[in-house]
Amino acid sequence: MSVAPEQQPAAPPERPRPALGVALRVAGGVVAVWAGVLAAVLELIFATGAWELVKGQSDGLSKTLVGGSAALGGVAGVVALTVLLGWFAHAAVGTRWAAALAGLPWFVVIVAGGFRTTEGDLALTGDNVLGLGLVVAGAVTFAVVGFRQLVLPPAAR
Secondary structure: OOOOOOOOOOOOOOOOOHHHHHHHHHHHHHHHHHHHHHHHHHHHHHHHHHHHHHHOOOOHHHHHHHHHHHHHHHHHHHHHHHHHHHHHHHHHHOOOOOHHHHHHHHHHHHHHOOOOOOOOOOOOOOOOHHHHHHHHHHHHHHHHHHHHHHHOOOOOO
16 A cells, blocks of 8 residues: 655645735726727717718718718727726726726716817717717717626626
8 A cells, every 4th residue: 555645735826915906906997097088089080080971972872871881880899999998997996886987087088079179179069970879879888887897796706
């Protein structure tokens, strides 16, 4: 009868120091805020440019095709980007309310896009149906992402 040597249990992985974890969460929160601002600016630029493209079409059929494809692509892009921002904020910060870190600056920039600058520029005009559709799609998606993060139970770690 042979006796096998006892195996030592594997050491648990080292947990990061608390200060490092807090610093990484703060940095992730800052990145989420700036990502929300950048997403809103890019969406405003796309909405304005695509709407000018649609208005530049001469006949009704080409306006419909260009407008429909810009609307579908824009709304799909906004929804995907918003879900990605909500996921990143939640993963980086680690709290249930983290989607608000990207959502609130997004809303501020979108609202600011509806006001005329001192030079007379306006990013979202009242006749820009594409821009208004992108705003609604982004707002609804941020609301759904935030609601899901608040309602769903936290994942077991």
